[in-house]
Amino acid sequence: MSRLAEFRKLEQQLAAQLAELETLKNDDGLKREIEFETKLRDLLAAHGYSLRDVINILDPQAASRKGASIVPEKGTRRARTVKVYKNPHNGEIVETKGGNHKTLKAWKAEHGSDKVESWLAQ
Known part of the structure; x- marks a missing residue:
């Protein structure tokens, strides 16, 4: 306009x-x-x-x-749980509380998100 x-x-x-x-x-x-x-x-x-x-x-x-x-009541947020991923190709282990981990992102880019989520140990 x-x-x-x-x-x-x-x-x-x-x-x-x-x-x-x-x-x-x-x-x-x-x-x-x-x-x-x-x-x-x-x-x-x-x-x-x-x-x-x-x-x-x-x-x-x-x-x-x-x-x-x-005024809403303030509560504490639930702490995020630690997720442990183990790469079956090289045995490397990544422990993270979120999805913003450098190695985890690299694995997802290389192998795909679904595949990497199947590597979740816990």
């Missing part, structure tokens, strides 16, 4: 969003919600409370439910 076409597309999207914004500005329901929020925040500030305080008063378990979903 050319830069000009991209510019025109973004310009059209911006115009559509501005039109939607103007529609929302004239919405009576939105005006009432904004007025309510403003009055609520002023009332809370006058009494020294925050929205979080009100939520804790009305629903004390809300904080524990919310915290449980946000």
Whole structure:
């Protein structure tokens, strides 16, 4: 897509969003919600409370439910097991916990992955 076409597309999207914004500005329901929020925040500030305080008063378990979903429990990963491969052609042994071993990769390139996996001793 050319830069000009991209510019025109973004310009059209911006115009559509501005039109939607103007529609929302004239919405009576939105005006009432904004007025309510403003009055609520002023009332809370006058009494020294925050929205979080009100939520804790009305629903004390809300904080524990919310915290449980946000912070996953940390567990330890299972340790990888050591795999031992024995090359039947030359008797060479490779011990590895992963597949990123230089000799093992060379064997797989030479003999094929399936063949080398059959050499697994454990």
